[in-house]
Amino acid sequence: MPAVTVSPVPARRFSPNPLVAFYQSSIGKKWVVALTGIVLIVYVLGHLAGNLQIYLGQDRINNYAEFLHNLGPLLWLIRLFLLACFVIHIVATIQLTIQNRQAKPQKYAVPGYQASTPASRTMIVSGLIVLCFVIYHLLQFTLELTHPGYRHLHDSLGRHDVYHMMIIAFRHLFISLFYVLGLFLLCTHLSHGFASVTQTLGINNRKIARVISAGGVTLAWLVFLGYVSIPLTILLGLVR
Amino acid sequence: MNFKLKVWRQKGPNVAGQFVDYEARDIPADASFLEMLDIVNEGLIKRNEDQIAFDSDCREGICGMCSLVINGIAHGPGKAKTSCQLYMRRFKDGDTIWVEPFRAITFPVVRDLCTNRSALDRMIEAGGYITARTGSAPEANSIPIGKVVADLAMEAAACIGCGACVAACPNSSAMLFVSAKVSHLGLLPQGQPERTSRVVSMVRKMDELGFGNCTNHYECEAVCPSEISASFISRLNRDYARAATRQAAVLV
Structure with missing residues (x-):
């Protein structure tokens, strides 16, 4: 039988510069996704710690918000760094996904998944919906463009009243529902992402694989509970 | 029936x-x-x-x-x-x-059901070998290898190269295959001279041929007839970064 030439997708080229070539490779892109993922995970945890201060009362959380705003240029440096990580994470994963779809042009008639999870198979979907959620979230609470009224909320000390901003926002059922949906997808994303980071960075091994995997899923849903508790307690009138 | x-x-x-x-x-x-x-x-x-x-x-x-x-x-x-x-x-x-x-x-x-899997051979050609002197077989015990390392290398070497990992992967990634070959040779002293160039060449060939990227589904591990562990992929990720750093350091 004559040899059938392998006619793959358009050949991927590699730059002579090893740093560029590293990014151009499959594993290199995954490293970039994992490293930026760690930054974003740390941010998600830090943001949660900040939000949970709502339970410590108006003074504490407004004070915390004031502290962040007083960081000035440092705050902007952190924001730019986060934005860069966010953009790089998304660009690299979109590139990887396009290559992955090209590599498997035809799927099986009956799916026979053995080990993957719905979370692992929908990373790009959950990620892109989370992107939309984050854009709305920033427009709502950071830039205050969708709700300009938030700007005029001040407490008795003249600080921006974040405490009441959150309460007013989450009393709207639809805003709370959209928030819960956004967080659900984010945490689905993280339930695969936490463990994936250790695998991609080569930290994972067979002795810790199960613990890492279960720990990642647990951590993701703890994060979900932490975030979602806020609109829930506000809607139930426990925080007022 | x-x-x-x-x-x-x-x-x-x-x-x-x-x-x-x-x-x-x-x-x-x-x-x-x-x-x-x-x-x-x-x-x-x-x-x-x-x-x-x-x-x-x-x-x-x-x-x-x-x-x-x-x-x-x-x-x-x-x-x-x-x-x-x-x-x-x-x-x-x-x-x-x-x-x-x-x-x-x-x-x-x-x-029908026959596929051309010679892309796996192209990756082996790219680096799945060691440099060995020709001539009579060397004394078997001249290079001592620890039991743990020998067992791990043997486990990776059990890969029969069927390509089921690629077939099962939703991304058609060949990472389990490449990780088995890279680990098998990279763990042993005989594989050290080409350790850096091997992992870079094999991963590049894998990418050039159009295999997908690993997204840690572990479907490969589940269907592997030789039960190659996906932890070899973690090892490959580590080895690739090490090799890329070394190659970059050479330029400085």
Whole structure:
């Protein structure tokens, strides 16, 4: 039988510069996704710690918000760094996904998944919906463009009243529902992402694989509970 | 036992294929999946019909030639076995069974269920070897290797190169295959001289050929007849970054 030439997708080229070539490779892109993922995970945890201060009362959380705003240029440096990580994470994963779809042009008639999870198979979907959620979230609470009224909320000390901003926002059922949906997808994303980071960075091994995997899923849903508790307690009138 | 088969038929690499229904009648429960296909083919020959083309060689799970996706699972249901080690008693009488070729852009269909998996050889050519002196065999104990390392290298070396990992991967990634080869040689002292160049060359070849990227689904590990652990992929990721750093450092 004559040899059938392998006619793959358009050949991927590699730059002579090893740093560029590293990014151009499959594993290199995954490293970039994992490293930026760690930054974003740390941010998600830090943001949660900040939000949970709502339970410590108006003074504490407004004070915390004031502290962040007083960081000035440092705050902007952190924001730019986060934005860069966010953009790089998304660009690299979109590139990887396009290559992955090209590599498997035809799927099986009956799916026979053995080990993957719905979370692992929908990373790009959950990620892109989370992107939309984050854009709305920033427009709502950071830039205050969708709700300009938030700007005029001040407490008795003249600080921006974040405490009441959150309460007013989450009393709207639809805003709370959209928030819960956004967080659900984010945490689905993280339930695969936490463990994936250790695998991609080569930290994972067979002795810790199960613990890492279960720990990642647990951590993701703890994060979900932490975030979602806020609109829930506000809607139930426990925080007022 | 009787089965309803839905078999992928495709006349050639650049022709559209489709599923065709067949009846597999009076199949012994102890027949292997490939023997069942042999029986079906004998019936097709008697009726002067075109036989179903499928790959096989040793039929004892060593060679890595058989390559079927049965009910969406590479090498069919069950752990640590190839299609030739799958027996019909695993199915229920009257079951409908879907039979497809390994699917990946890098494994073009030659005919029906046969695919060209020479892309795996291209990756071996890129770096899956060691430099060894020719001549008579060296004294076996001249290079001491620790038991743990030897066992780990042996585990990686168990890969039979069937390509089920690529077939099972939703991204058609060859990371489990490449990680097994890179780990097998990179763990041993004999593989050290090319350790850096090997991992870079093999990963580049993998990318150039158009294999997908690993997204940690671990479908590969689940279907691997040699039970190669996905932890070798973690090792490969580590080794690749180490090699890339070394290559970058050489330029400074």
